[in-house]
Amino acid sequence: MPFKYLVILVATTFIFETLAVVLALTIKNTLLVYEIFSFIQVSLFCIIYYKLFTLQLYKKFIPFLFVCIILVFLYELLFLSLAESDVNIISRSLLYIILALFLFRDWLLKPGNLNITQTPAFWMNAGMLFFFTVNILFWSIYSTKFFTEYKLSKVFGYLLYFSNLIFYSLIFLALNYEVKLNRNGQIGR
């Protein structure tokens, strides 16, 4: 059941974000925490999508994408300054967008019996597509001269705040549908 992993992911996010806040206040360095969290997040999302895909071709594609991301992580760790690099988050976002689009395609090729808007995975996937598209927008501008020159941190801060709010609302909606489906004895996507 992939939603078991989604719950683990939400819990892990909460733990690591709390830890990051504590570290930011004490040793003022959260990079390591976020690096570890990134790895856990990628692994869990890969598992979730692996279980959600019905087409073998897409399932086979996941280990390949996972290895690519790990290589990006290693490249960043070895050759780039972690404090300045956004490669990790942009590549992760790209991976999630690719997985979300693959899943939409998978559903189109193998439509199920349930109304798609009442299936938990649909809302999770829509949330993923939305949140990580916004993330790419944000992080691709974040390190540029444009960002500091026009003091966009406040506006983008709001953007990230609301996109997080929408993303976690959609995740909550997905989990809620999952509980409903389980209660009715139906199997969701």
Next chain:
Amino acid sequence: MGKSEGSYMFILIIVASIVLLLLVFFIINFILLYQKRQQANFKEKITMKTQFEQELLQTQIEIQEQTLKTISQEIHDNIGQVLSLAKLNLNTVGSMNDTIAQTKIDSTKNLVSKAINDLRDLSRSLHGDKIAEIGLQEAIENELKILQNTGQFKTHLIITGEIYKLDPQKEMVLYRIVQEALHNSVKHAKANNLQVQLNYTPDALTLTISDDGMSFNPETLQSSKTGIGLKNMQNRAVLIGGAFSIHSSKNNGTSISVLVPTNFKPLNP
């Protein structure tokens, strides 16, 4: 906020709005497309289900027709003859001395008992839902018994593995395949030995019907009546998720195999 700063901000808001609008458009478009495909899929399933039901009905009719044919033949060739002989015996009893008459009466008793037994077997064949009622093995056993009773064929039923019940629909289709194959062996192949083998494994049931009759080339039979029968068997095997194969060689007769996986679920009518 300066003029250029404001215009950059404006462009940024426009770009972000376009991206978000595209996302919303994508999601809505996806939902519409998904519903369209879902409906097409649903219609296809309905069509398949109707075809499946029709095919099952046709199978049932063919089983009944074949059973009636066998019974009519059996009554004419076997029971009718036995009873005629019994009548003949009884007609001649009056003019015989007691010892010979007693022998004739005993022989007549045996003939009548045989006729009763044959009728009992036939009545089992007439039972409407016999496969669901008695199971595939017994139904095949009865079919072989009737052929064996004619005295023209030697029949064998070999069962290996631990027996389990398949869906009634699957068993009915398999039974019809056995009937058709045996009919072909008797009518076209002029076989003397007929063998049906059921091999039960946890994953699949393999049904093999073999004879020692005349061989043929399955590919050249496509247009003939027997060829249509073979095609029907193949189609029905596919209908229940089975794999159909046929082998025919000059010295080894013909063997028809159907492998039915146990986890395949046919569309329930």
